[in-house]
Amino acid sequence: MSLPAEFALIARHFLPLAGEGALDLADDAAVLDIPAGRRLVIAADAMVEGVHYLPEDPPETVGRKLLRVNLSDLAAMGAAPLGYLMTTSFARGIADHWIAGFVRGLAEDQRTFGLSVLGGDTTSTPGPTCLSLTILGTVAPGAELKRAGARPGDDVWVSGTIGDGLLGLRVLRGEVPADAEGHLARRYRLPEPRLALGQAIAPVARAGLDVSDGLVQDLGHLCRAAGCRAEVSAAEVPLSAPARALLGRDPALLPALLTGGDDYELLFAAAPEAAGAVRAAASRAGVPVTRIGQMVPGAPEVVARDAAGTPLDVSRGGWSHF
Amino acid sequence: MSLPAEFALIARHFLPLAGEGALDLADDAAVLDIPAGRRLVIAADAMVEGVHYLPEDPPETVGRKLLRVNLSDLAAMGAAPLGYLMTTSFARGIADHWIAGFVRGLAEDQRTFGLSVLGGDTTSTPGPTCLSLTILGTVAPGAELKRAGARPGDDVWVSGTIGDGLLGLRVLRGEVPADAEGHLARRYRLPEPRLALGQAIAPVARAGLDVSDGLVQDLGHLCRAAGCRAEVSAAEVPLSAPARALLGRDPALLPALLTGGDDYELLFAAAPEAAGAVRAAASRAGVPVTRIGQMVPGAPEVVARDAAGTPLDVSRGGWSHF
Known part of the structure; x- marks a missing residue:
């Protein structure tokens, strides 16, 4: 048959x-x-x-x-x-x-x-x-990391580098020149799920999520779940060498890097006194993490400032289908 | 924000x-x-x-x-x-x-x-x-009903009625006249998952599955999993009153009813001595079941015979996307 x-x-x-x-x-x-x-x-x-x-x-x-x-x-x-x-x-x-x-x-x-x-x-x-x-x-019961739980005063951390996914898509569309190693296109096509890092930081972070719709939009989720505001220092946001090169040629690119999707890095909040534990967990997982800002009292909102302290226009938000 | x-x-x-x-x-x-x-x-x-x-x-x-x-x-x-x-x-x-x-x-x-x-x-x-x-x-562990396990000599049972889904699609496409109550179109649009029946017959049936791609094709899965053949008496296959009416006008429709998809009835094999337990389970679940044939020794194949014992051509098989 x-x-x-x-x-x-x-x-x-x-x-x-x-x-x-x-x-x-x-x-x-x-x-x-x-x-x-x-x-x-x-x-x-x-x-x-x-x-x-x-x-x-x-x-x-x-x-x-x-x-x-x-x-x-x-x-x-x-x-x-x-x-x-x-x-x-x-x-x-x-x-x-x-x-x-x-x-x-x-x-x-x-x-x-x-x-x-x-x-x-x-x-x-x-x-x-x-x-x-x-x-x-x-x-394990109770070990799950959730979006809710950040508090004013918490540090905001992110893993790896931000903006490569967006730039990789632009490279593949022919909108910006490719880097010689093909790093950006690879980051768009092959995100790196931070499984070891997630399990390592879950006990020391207060709240977290993955950055899939853009750093600013996803940090906004942490803010809404916590009922507070986030201040991000754009100059601290970790960039790959190819992303840094493209930004050097076109400084106006910065807001796009902070709002573009497809990063798949972990974004989390932890108490300032947990900073050592966060760094130790990241080191065990073999993934770099960077402190990029702080949760502060205020209405749920993400403010990203340039090196001069001027707020960047990141109102374009992240990716939406509708 | x-x-x-x-x-x-x-x-x-x-x-x-x-x-x-x-x-x-x-x-x-x-x-x-x-x-x-x-x-x-x-x-x-x-x-x-x-x-x-x-x-x-x-x-x-x-x-x-x-x-x-x-x-x-x-x-x-x-x-x-x-x-x-x-x-x-x-x-x-x-x-x-x-x-x-x-x-x-x-x-x-x-x-x-x-x-x-x-x-x-x-x-x-x-x-x-x-x-x-x-x-x-x-x-519950061990209570799951699987496709494998039917044996030669087992009765083949089916719940509810067969062919309504196919006829409902034809009604909605304007290919055959609708029944007054809209039963056929409703059966195409709203299949009835036989949850209570599945749980009731699992302890007494040897093997089973749901009919989604056509009675003959899905019975073929039971045959392949069991390494034996199935003989089906087409006259015993339960039909709704509207299906019976359409079949009366066009007897050539029978193979299509046995091979059409979207029935979502349960099809299962049980030992002949379990027939009483099958009927009791179906009665508890409030769903009619009908014995339509038997598993017999032989190569995995489904033979469906008309009332005169002549095999029907059901080689068209069921629905496939490729």
Whole structure:
């Protein structure tokens, strides 16, 4: 008895990704046990061709980015990865080698991050490819890092560098010159989920999240959850060497770097007396962190000042779909 | 500090759907405990406008169908609902009242089935709307109903009626006349997840799944998992009165009813000596079940015979996207 092409596609491409609990992707659902003494942490993010990735992006990095933006949500909660489900609505007529590349990227990152696919659904669409991934992780009860909890006086910290994702997109669109090493494009295509850092800082930070919609917009979430204001020193915001080079040529770029999306760094607030513990945790995780400002009393708002103390116009906010 | 339109949309439409563990949809992920002594059951299904539902379908039933096709996967495993995550890639320029209706439908079915949204993502697409839902449920360890496990000699049972989903789609497309009560269109738009039945038959059935891609194709999955053949008596396959009326006018319709999708009934195998227990379980669940055939030794294959014993041509198989 022959199977429809859909099942052949699943068997050929997706079955090799399946892990424990996935029941060989042959059942209606996956069945799994959450390890004793752990809570389930679960999130879902979608990516649409031409919106969240470029049609000419390599399929390998599209698969890896889909997994990584979701892993970044686990990182932001201080959680460890457990597995994922994925639904793919592929554009009709998509090349088989595109799907093969997409799956190769997922397989590579499954190994890197130690998780596997638990289930999902494969369909087609007459429009651009729509991908959705649901990530499962676990955290010890009470250890989860949340957006709420920052207090006036807390330091504001960020990991890695800010603005590379936006600049990478501009490089790939041909709007700014590429750096020789391809660092910016790589940062747009392959965000680095800060899983070890998230777990390391969760016990010492008061509140945190990942920067996906722009530093200013996401810091605004911390402000609203805390009912206070944030003051950011733009000169302290960590930039990569290629970003610094582009900013040197065009100083007006600064507000865009602070509001552009696709950074996937961790942004968190911690008491000033925890600064040593924050630095020690970051060092253990092998990820640089930088103090960029402070939570202060006041209405929820983010003020970013240049080196002269003048507020920058960051009112454009972050990315929105509507 | 004003929020982008995307957040306003989430706050206005989706926040009222949020339940315990969803952290008011304000965090990067939901955090929840799986009740002690239960295993997590998780599945994901996508729906694309124009593929899985008609552009002119009421948004209320689109939301309810998205939830129900996923609940049907829980039913097929004998699991009870816990919650769900959803990613929505709405067609650009979608009317706000469409989203409001979609959410109204979800809210109604959340009450009906006793679950709530835990998280997700809202994006836009230049193509048709793509919806993806991940359903979470729980089951007692060892109580899960799987596709594998049927044996030669087992009875094959199906719940409810078969073929209404396909005929409902044809009615809505104007290909066949509508029944006066609108039963067929309603069955296409609003499948009935057989949750109580799934939990009731799980202890007495050997294997089972839900019929989403057509009775013959899905029974083929049971055959392959069991390494045996299924013989179905087409005359025994339960049909609704409107389906029976259409079949009376066009007897050639029978193979289409056996291979059409969107039934969302439960299909399961049980030992002949369990027939009484199956009927008792179905009666407790308040859902009719019908014995339609038998698993027999042989290569994995489904043979459906008409009343004269002649095999029907059901080689067209079920729905496939590729």
